[in-house]
Amino acid sequence: MTTEILTHRLSNGLTLLAEVMPAVQSAAFSLLIPAGAANDPANRRGLSSMLAEWWMRGAGDRESREIIDELDRLGVSHAASAGTAHLSLSAATLASQLLNSLPIFADIVRRPLLDPEELEPLQALAIQGLKGLEDDPGSKVIVELRKHAFPDPLGLNPAGTIEGVEAITTEDARHFHQTHVGPDGAILAVAGAIDWPQLRDRVEELFGDWAPQHRSTLSLGEVRPSRHHLTKDTQQIQVALAFPSVTVSHPEYYLARAVAAILGGYSSARLFTEVREKRGLCYSISAGYEGFRERALILCHAGTSTERAQETLDVMLAELDRLVRNGVDAQELKTMTAGLKSSLIMQQESSMSRASMLAGDWYHLGRVRSLNEIAAALDALTPEAVSQHAVKLPIDQLTLATLGPKALKYSQ
Amino acid sequence: MRFHHATLENGLQVVAELNDQAHSVGLGFFVKAGSRDESQSEWGLSHFLEHMIFKGTEKRDALQVNTDLDRIGAKHNAQTSEEDTIYHVTVLPEYLPQAFEILADILRPSLRTNDFETEKQVILEEIQMYDDNPMSVAYEKAKALHFGTHPLGRSVLGTLESVGALQPDQMRGYFKTHYGPPNLVLSVAGKSNWEEILELARKHSGNWTGSSSHRQLPKPHGTLSFEALLRADDQQMVLVAVSDGPPLESDDRYAAALLATILGDHTGSRLYWDLIDPGLADGAEVSYQDYNQAGAYYTFISCSPEEAQENLERLSTIFRSLKTNPPTADDLERARNKVMARHVLRNERPGARMMNLGLNWTYRQKYVTVKDELELLSKVTIPDLNRVLEEWPLWPATVVTVGPTTKLHAPH
Numbered sequence: 018m019t020t021e022i023l024t025h026r027l028s029n030g031l032t033l034l035a036e037v038m039p040a041v042q043s044a045a046f047s048l049l050i051p052a053g054a055a056n057d058p059a060n061r062r063g064l065s066s067m068l069a070e071w072w073m074r075g076a077g078d079r080e081s082r083e084i085i086d087e088l089d090r091l092g093v094s095h096a097a098s099a100g101t102a103h104l105s106l107s108a109a110t111l112a113s114q115l116l117n118s119l120p121i122f123a124d125i126v127r128r129p130l131l132d133p134e135e136l137e138p139l140q141a142l143a144i145q146g147l148k149g150l151e152d153d154p155g156s157k158v159i160v161e162l163r164k165h166a167f168p169d170p171l172g173l174n175p176a177g178t179i180e181g182v183e184a185i186t187t188e189d190a191r192h193f194h195q196t197h198v199g200p201d202g203a204i205l206a207v208a209g210a211i212d213w214p215q216l217r218d219r220v221e222e223l224f225g226d227w228a229p230q231h232r233s234t235l236s237l238g239e240v241r242p243s244r245h246h247l248t249k250d251t252q253q254i255q256v257a258l259a260f261p262s263v264t265v266s267h268p269e270y271y272l273a274r275a276v277a278a279i280l281g282g283y284s285s286a287r288l289f290t291e292v293r294e295k296r297g298l299c300y301s302i303s304a305g306y307e308g309f310r311e312r313a314l315i316l317c318h319a320g321t322s323t324e325r326a327q328e329t330l331d332v333m334l335a336e337l338d339r340l341v342r343n344g345v346d347a348q349e350l351k352t353m354t355a356g357l358k359s360s361l362i363m364q365q366e367s368s369m370s371r372a373s374m375l376a377g378d379w380y381h382l383g384r385v386r387s388l389n390e391i392a393a394a395l396d397a398l399t400p401e402a403v404s405q406h407a408v409k410l411p412i413d414q415l416t417l418a419t420l421g422p423k424a425l426k427y428s429q
Numbered sequence: 430m431r432f433h434h435a436t437l438e439n440g441l442q443v444v445a446e447l448n449d450q451a452h453s454v455g456l457g458f459f460v461k462a463g464s465r466d467e468s469q470s471e472w473g474l475s476h477f478l479e480h481m482i483f484k485g486t487e488k489r490d491a492l493q494v495n496t497d498l499d500r501i502g503a504k505h506n507a508q509t510s511e512e513d514t515i516y517h518v519t520v521l522p523e524y525l526p527q528a529f530e531i532l533a534d535i536l537r538p539s540l541r542t543n544d545f546e547t548e549k550q551v552i553l554e555e556i557q558m559y560d561d562n563p564m565s566v567a568y569e570k571a572k573a574l575h576f577g578t579h580p581l582g583r584s585v586l587g588t589l590e591s592v593g594a595l596q597p598d599q600m601r602g603y604f605k606t607h608y609g610p611p612n613l614v615l616s617v618a619g620k621s622n623w624e625e626i627l628e629l630a631r632k633h634s635g636n637w638t639g640s641s642s643h644r645q646l647p648k649p650h651g652t653l654s655f656e657a658l659l660r661a662d663d664q665q666m667v668l669v670a671v672s673d674g675p676p677l678e679s680d681d682r683y684a685a686a687l688l689a690t691i692l693g694d695h696t697g698s699r700l701y702w703d704l705i706d707p708g709l710a711d712g713a714e715v716s717y718q719d720y721n722q723a724g725a726y727y728t729f730i731s732c733s734p735e736e737a738q739e740n741l742e743r744l745s746t747i748f749r750s751l752k753t754n755p756p757t758a759d760d761l762e763r764a765r766n767k768v769m770a771r772h773v774l775r776n777e778r779p780g781a782r783m784m785n786l787g788l789n790w791t792y793r794q795k796y797v798t799v800k801d802e803l804e805l806l807s808k809v810t811i812p813d814l815n816r817v818l819e820e821w822p823l824w825p826a827t828v829v830t831v832g833p834t835t836k837l838h839a840p841h
Binding site: 040041042043045074081082085086088089090091092093094095109110111114137138139140141142145146148149151152153154155249250251252253283284285286289290293294295296297298299300301320321322325351352355356357358359360362363365366367368369 | 450451452453491492495496498499500501502503504505519520521547548549550551552553554555557558560561562563660662663664665696697701702705706707708709710711712731732733759762763764766767769770771773774777778779
């Protein structure tokens with residue numbers, strides 16, 4: 018499991034990362050610019066998401082149609098979106114075409130036209146997306162949970178609000194772009210069948226003279242444990258809960274990942290076994306870890322019919338309690354490690370996974386972990402250490418969100 | 430890349446594509462049985478059986494099945510469609526023997542009555558989960574309306590009533606009819622060796638008994654009817670159009686896939702420019718689905734209720750105008766480059782190769798490499814597209830609308 022990670026820092030602050038994957042024919046990149054929805058003005062929620070869409074509608078000397086057509090000709094699959102922390106652009110295609118597509122993407126992030134004619138269609142699309150979310154109970158409950166479990170602005174839905182979207186002007190988008198979109202702190206991660214010197218030179222040429230901008234730091238709001246119910250006439254009640262965890266750079270990070278996986282990361286994990294396999298209470302149940310540089314959470318989610326929802330929640334809470342009281346055993350830790358290690362190795366078969374992994378590591382840690390380092394950290398976990406971490410889990414700081422015909426009783 | 434195939438004495442067909450550069454190996458049993466092979470009283474049985482396969486055998490209970498697979502870090506899953514039930518795992522090469530033993534073992538299940546009752550509850554939850562999702566509701570309704578009494582029209586999951594009425598003995602009978610070794614293909618792709626695969630197949634599946642089953646293949650004729658379904662609380666509308674397409678036995682499927690891309694890829698297609706770019710719909714896609722001796726084009730549009738009728742008219746105009754405004758050489762080139770690059774990217778993972786290999790062998794008794802498929806795609810010409818359009822027009826179509834208004838009518 019040894020691969021070399023190549024790094025090149027441009028003088029304007031952009032970091033280029035690359036991993037050469039000789040066994041694949043493709044290449045992929047992930048560009049993260051620290052200008053995500055956390056930077057949206059309070060009365061313009063949704064601005065960064067709209068900007069990401071706007072980027073694709075004309076840049077440099079190409080109009081909207083020319084950009085899309087040219088990327089299609091190069092066989093490039095692409096996505097531009099706003100997350101909480103970043104505006105992100107990702108693309109994948111045959112390795113032979115990746116360098117040919119880079120000048121287009123450089124135009125998109127550096128010289129978007131932001132044509133006022135596009136404002137109205139973009140607003141219409143954003144509003145339809147937000148309304149569509151209301152029709153999708155499984156996604157809606159997670160948006161509601163994140164809103165309350167993460168401090169502002171980390172928990173806000175990057176897609177914004179209808180009022181925010183309606184208020185956006187072309188000037189807002191231009192101002193946001195000038196203020197926040199720049200190379201300082203940006204990460205361009207590339208993986209696949211690439212030629213490093215050629216890539217590095219091309220990136221210098223396309224992004225080297227991109228002027229850096231000033232970065233402001235986020236100020237975070239407060240989070241208090243809370244319960245939320247959204248009433249809706251659905252077949253199932255959605256149950257979602259979260260409690261704080263440690264960030265990726267924290268010394269106990271791997272212990273936290275172990276805890277999340279043992280709860281709900283594989284088919285014999287505790288929640289799946291207790292809620293679905295033994296009791297048949299639901300079809301979908303999961304647990305996972307989600308983190309920003311500043312804060313992280315462990316989230317659990319299940320959907321189940323109204324008359325069984327209370328029992329589902331009770332069993333989920335009882336499982337959290339059992340984890341805190343009794344810790345984990347050696348066998349389940351071994352199982353958890355086997356799963357994470359095999360995912361890690363299989364990542365090497367996909368240029369897209371590797372590119373996003375490189376970018377993610379750099380964002381969280383300012384460096385890229387080798388696969389050997391991660392495997393060694395997983396091997397070093399002991400049941401005692403994981404159990405000691407579990408004892409400290411702040412399950413008394415639980416945020417609970419439910420959606421469906423009736424609210425559930427919560428007693429802990 | 431090496432290809433091998435063999436048929437065991439009991440009729441089980443084994444195919445493998447071996448690649449020393451892969452990091453993992455995918456293994457899948459393809460059962461040629463799905464919802465179209467059920468009688469009316471068996472509705473939902475194929476998918477229910479897929480769940481029951483994981484509930485254990487004489488030597489393993491359900492928990493043990495999951496634990497044994499998780500211990501070796503296996504990525505495992507199963508899926509049921511109208512025509513196939515597929516059980517698959519991807520593991521690191523050193524765990525292939527264990528993965529093989531587990532997968533082969535569970536394919537001779539106990540089908541215990543108490544497990545049957547517990548799992549029935551899980552399926553009923555799964556049905557309710559999809560009932561809460563407007564996109565799924567629209568898809569099922571459109572399929573049912575288009576295929577009418579043809580077995581492809583029935584939903585794979587069944588209904589609360591049909592699944593509620595199923596009995597364990599029906600499942601035991603269905604298993605006997607459809608899970609005989611001549612009705613199965615075992616597909617392996619990735620890092621492994623043929624002698625080992627063949628030995629494992631003989632050891633773990635060589636003693637299976639049972640005969641092949643016969644599938645009824647009536648030719649479907651889309652009803653081309655219209656229905657508006659009310660979901661009063663929804664904010665957005667979903668519009669679905671379905672028309673007949675070439676069957677999977679036909680080489681015209683490549684032209685059909687390219688036509689779907691030209692017309693309704695999520696970016697750069699005719700629907701994209703006419704509906705999404707101006708903000709009239711926030712989703713508009715065409716896909717081509719091939720079936721055994723049948724085929725269909727599915728068009729999905731998501732939009733506001735206010736635009737729904739107009740969007741139906743626009744859709745009919747786009748499809749009807751193909752006669753006067755046929756695909757151009759540039760349309761074809763862009764679609765082809767996209768489809769080819771995506772094909773290469775997807776097939777870099779052994780799990781994806783295993784799926785491709787298994788389905789090709791089930792229906793075509795043919796080994797088709799990634800290169801072969803790229804070549805077939807590159808051979809499609811404009812006259813091919815026009816011929817396929819002539820034979821399988823996208824309009825008229827069966828149309829279903831789902832959402833807060835039913836004041837809609839079939840476009841002309």
